[in-house]
Amino acid sequence: MLSQSIEDYLKAIYEVETSEGKVSTSALSEKLGVSPASVTSMMKKLSEKKLITHKRYQGVKLTPAGRKIALEIIRHHRLIELYLKEALGVPWDQVHQEAEKWEHVLSEDLEDRIDKFLGYPVTDPHGSPIPRRDGTMIVRECDALVDVEPDTLVRVVEVSDHDPELLRYLGGIGLYPETEMTVVSKQPFKGPIIVELTGKEYPIGRNAAKYILVEKANN
Amino acid sequence: MLSQSIEDYLKAIYEVETSEGKVSTSALSEKLGVSPASVTSMMKKLSEKKLITHKRYQGVKLTPAGRKIALEIIRHHRLIELYLKEALGVPWDQVHQEAEKWEHVLSEDLEDRIDKFLGYPVTDPHGSPIPRRDGTMIVRECDALVDVEPDTLVRVVEVSDHDPELLRYLGGIGLYPETEMTVVSKQPFKGPIIVELTGKEYPIGRNAAKYILVEKANN
DNA sequence: AAACAAATTTAGACAAGACTAAAATATTTT
DNA sequence: AAAATATTTTAGTCTTGTCTAAATTTGTTT
DSSP states (O other), rough: OOHHHHHHHHHHHHHHHHHHHHHHHHHHHHHTSSHHHHHHHHHHHHHTTTSSEEETTOOOEEEEHHHHHHHHHHHHHHHHHHHHHHHHHHOTTTTTHHHHHHHGOOOHHHHHHHHHHTTTTOOOSSBBOOTTTTTTOOOOOOEEGGGGOOEEEEEEEEEEEOOOHHHHHHHHOOOTTEEEEEEEETTTTTTTTTETTTEEEEEEEEHHHHEEEEEEOOO | OOOOHHHHHHHHHHHHHHHHHHHHHHHHHHHSSSHHHHHHHHHHHHHTSSSSEEEEEEEEEEOOHHHEEEEHHHHHHHHHHHHHHHHHOTTTTTHHHHHHHHHHHHHHHHHHHHHHTTOOOSTTTSSOOOOOOOOOOOOOOOOEGGGGOOEEEEEEEOSSSHHHHHHHHHHHTOOTTTTTTEEEEETTTTTOEEETTTTTTEOOOHHHHHEEEEEOOOO
């Protein structure tokens, strides 16, 4: 059995690996809220357990075994997020923090029951794909909203679940996965991006727009 | 925030206090599966936090603050047990171990949602009363099955949730809380107790019968 | 290419919570 | 009531996961 700490590190490594390619000590340090020194000492332990490969002063990489565990935890996390929303009506900005704790103590049996209850879902409430039990996961082509040219009709694919305040704002304007909207303009001087949905225009900050993934809608 | 360990100790102290009156180091040691020395050192910590009172070589007692926390954890535990059974169909012999882990990471908000979903229930799947949010709990008069005289019609009130095998046996013969049955006989030489329900007779070991609480049915 | 800055690792300390072995106290037996 | 036994506590150690401060390596300037 792996400790909650180890599971958290593996998950963080997976996420950094996916979003940035390279996994540096400082990236993990910031993501996990621990000191760089703590990260290094955990990296040593994970190397010994053959869950990652680590070259001193270069980054870190998951081994297949490490990746499998990371995906199991992420599967727990995302199933729980969706379950809490569907079964108990927890708002989408709150499901993340609840899942963050529960994911580490979910049994395989309960995982299967939840999966079945939800009808073997493919994405969580934020549009993130749910890894399958066998450790595979569907990857979709999509762009960050911040990179989309004005006058494009897009469909929201995924929204990062890490900032509850952003999620509340987006929920408030009706912006969810599957929502279609038009990018109206990008204000100059790093100003906000203006999108139009349900006939109204809303501003979305450049920084927030990095965390909203969209695909071009075939209009 | 209290550690999971501290919560487990407080819960164990509450349970021993309720079932045996005196709370000894050795009782906690056995219940928690840790050495007596570990118990003593934790007792020191809990005393400093004013959650228990501890007289050297005499036992230990919960303070009102300690009892409140113990009851909060037990409330979590029992709500979760019932929720898992009702919402996800987890069999009653498995809900305990799942709740044992989840109880420590359940938020107040989710606790309330589950409570509401279940219609503000009063007992868990084993018939144990669920403490209310304010720390009060209904106590019922009942006898251990092992102490009941033959030829009595009784109603099952509560069954201990600690032995999955016993629960599977009892479930198999249809013995649940609320079930009515007749104590037919007590076999000599510490032999089993014979009960009759749904027209059939079943043996129940003396030891198991200590953990089945019943009340006389007004027949 | 040397100097500076940034990132990473090492060294050493600490808190929590467990352990074993030995000492102290209670309890039971004779 | 003294001896024997059982229980509890103390003393000291270990592991996990964190920290700070200092040393090392890498990357970036000039």
